[in-house]
Amino acid sequence: MKKYLLWGATAFVMILSSCHSGEGGNPKEVLSQFFNALSKKDVTLAKKYATKDSEGMLNMMEMGMKMSGNMPNDHADKMFEMLQNVQMDDPVINGDKATINVKDKTSGENTDFVLKKEDGRWKVAFDMATLSEMANEKMKEHGMGNMDMDSMNQQMNGAMDSMNSKMPDMKDKLDHAQKMMDSARNMLDKMDKNAK
DSSP states (O other), rough: HHHHHHHHHHHHHHHHHHHHHHHOOOOOHHHHHHHHHHHHTTHHHHHTTTTOOOOOOHHHHHHHHHHHSSOOOHHHHHHHHHSSEEOOOOOOTTTTTEEEEEOOOOTTOOOEEEEEEOOOEEEOOHHHHHHHHHHHHHHTTTTOOOHHHHHHHHHHHHOOOHHHHHHHHHHHHHHHHHHHHHHHHHHHHHHHHHHH
């Protein structure tokens, strides 16, 4: 009887702990996993830790990384390096919303990241509205005043619409350029073979 009671208590503790830790149970761990995925440029994995509303922003990041390909991108590389060099405070939880202060150890700059409960799991809010609010807070901190959120959102949405409308055209141009480069490479290979 004691053996069954001990086994039952152990199972209960394991189930309870798995509900509060691991994937989606702890806001700090979720944000850490999100940063880890982004630092490895694994946007697909990052989406697993982000709200559904964040998918558009993460898709844009992924598209930007694919478009830059092997070309050097100092700004993106610095951002990914920074993600590996942060210190997170404990989350401040208020209902279905959590805020975690994140400090860049190099610059000393602090930013509050927001997580929201979605389907019972904590997810990083990396959507346009949340990022706009974060940017507005940073601007206030640096004495740049309070930018009108509606104006900021309209500008951001306009920029996104413009990018999205040009993306199909840009993709076609990149595909065409790739075909031209492949054709030129084939011609050079043939010329090289004929020269031998």
